[in-house]
Amino acid sequence: MDQELLLWVRGTGLQIATAVFVLGMSYRVLHLLLLGRKPSLAVARGSEWAGGLRTMWQRSFMLPSLSGRGLFTVIAGYVFHVGFLITLFFLSQHIDLFRAVFGFGWPALPRGVIDIAAVLAIGAMVALLVHRFIDPVKRLLSGFEDFLTWTLSFLPLLTGFMLLRNIGFEYLTLLTLHIASVELLMVVAPFTKLAHMFTTFMARWYNGAVNGFKGINA
Amino acid sequence: MSTSLQRGITTLLAQIDAPVATFFSTCVHCGLCAESCLFYTETQDPKYTPIHKLEPMRRLWQQEYTFWGKLLKKVGLSKPVTDEELAEWEPLVYDSCTLCGRCSLACPVGNDITYMVRKMREGMVASGHAPEGLKGATQRAIEQGSPMGVNLKTLKAQIKHAEKETGLTVPLDVEGADYMMVLSSAEVADYPEIISAVTRIFKQADVSWTLASDGFEGTNSGIQIGSSDLAADILGRIVHAAERLKVKYVISPECGHAYTALRWEGPNLIGRPYPFQVIHIIELLDELRSSERLKTDSVDETRMTFHDPCQMVRRGGVIEQPRNLLKQVAPNFVEMPDAGVQNWCCGGGGGVSANHRAERLRIKVFSRKKSQLEAVDAKLLVTSCSNCRTMLLDGLELNRMDVEVIGLTELIADHLTDNAEGKAS
Incomplete structure (x- = not known):
């Protein structure tokens, strides 16, 4: 039974999840783009594209002067995102999977580095969750979706780490759980705020384009 | 649902374009915008978090533009936007936002929150939820030509005063001048020194300029209250005057929202490009300085x-x-x-x-x-x-x-x- 389930999540399950992710995300992005916006009739002082592209890039590296709560959000946010991306793209097993599908890959990072990245990402996520409960601003802004997406992003990290470290369950069960949690994340992502993995760059472009148009380098 | 609420909701929905939908889709509720807003930093009250000021508009977007939102609305599980809610939000949208734009630079995912507040105000006005003070200012701007009740008579008195002070002529309604200067209500009413100042500077720099009796007021309450129709009306006077006098440039006064109205929103408000260019007075002065037409011979040592x-x-x-x-x-x-x-x-x-x-x-x-x-x-x-x-x-x-x-x-x-x-x- 366990093996059958594993075969399903590695086969049909993964295919369904990939299809929903790709089609769902494409629909979401296209739907947003097609809403369109009116081009400005004012005389431009600078370039929309230059401003848009600049903001797409620069907004990833902001460390504004912030108070304690803001600084915590920024630092924990960086640690989570960087840790998550390192485990996703530089674990040898993940690269092998990618190579099996697309025919090419890239060098993996040593397991020790992956372990540290995963632990830091998990720690940052827990800290951010606690902060979401205790910080008045975040508490006001939070709703069901915030906790749903937190859970769905947390499970792949947690099960992946348990899998590498042989914690809790036997290997095949953990592998099944890990793949299934990733599939759940892929299926839900296009229809929640997790879509920000792509739409962030659109949002930044629109924001930067207005500034670029006005000749503001910000 | 009241007619005004229906009008407000229809207006709000019409304001949702690709940027707005993208911004709402992208917000991760991190709360960093709070740190950039002086209404939050100086009060520490979470309700002043910039993105929270848009909550009714966000829900409308969710209910009309997202899969889950539409589904929940269909089965009656979503919270509709009500008149009471918009009334509750009015102080957040108007009293605690100056459209300063600081949050739009702080958002890590890149949301231009100010762009959305400006649009949210369109729906607030349409639903009848705008502050009395701002309604009064806008009404005076439409009916009397100025939010502060400044009229041509006031301007002429100030011109006379400036001419006496400088010994120069302040040009009014000069057809074919290169530049048409626009003033703000506050300048005409409280800081008329500006008229003497530009008269002397333009004399020295040999700038061909004029004021217009039918388009001297740049303050645009329509932009501030969030009514594009009224904003277009107010702005139209300046455009009409500039076209009548066939000027090459219109000078925006030392007034922030007048500049936004004239320079960036104006052509979109009236639905066509201008046959003239808009330049801020400070931009023009710096151009005159760099081309050595504006010369100074003393300094002010004050810190x-x-x-x-x-x-x-x-x-x-x-x-x-x-x-x-x-x-x-x-x-x-x-x-x-x-x-x-x-x-x-x-x-x-x-x-x-x-x-x-x-x-x-x-x-x-x-x-x-x-x-x-x-x-x-x-x-x-x-x-x-x-x-x-x-x-x-x-x-x-x-x-x-x-x-x-x-x-x-x-x-x-x-x-x-x-x-x-x-x-x-």
């Missing part, structure tokens, strides 16, 4: 600093020009912390100054400007927006701070090279 008006600098892109001008006449010019595009608002932009209900909050959040000023210990505060100027004077007085405030154009005019005529006595 002074510059307050960047949000709409001219962060939202307008006139950033280096005021500094170039200051360097010429102010050897002891110092920058405040966060100067330039990250400067903090005076607290009274975006219609807040016309909204009496907002006064207490505005005065409270002046603490940010106070600490910025204390950090540089300046004796003179220069700015280039008459609304900022009034707000700054008010805040300084209430905080018993010994700092003078002056408009940049006047400061420059005070140090013009004496070319025999036009020197103020």
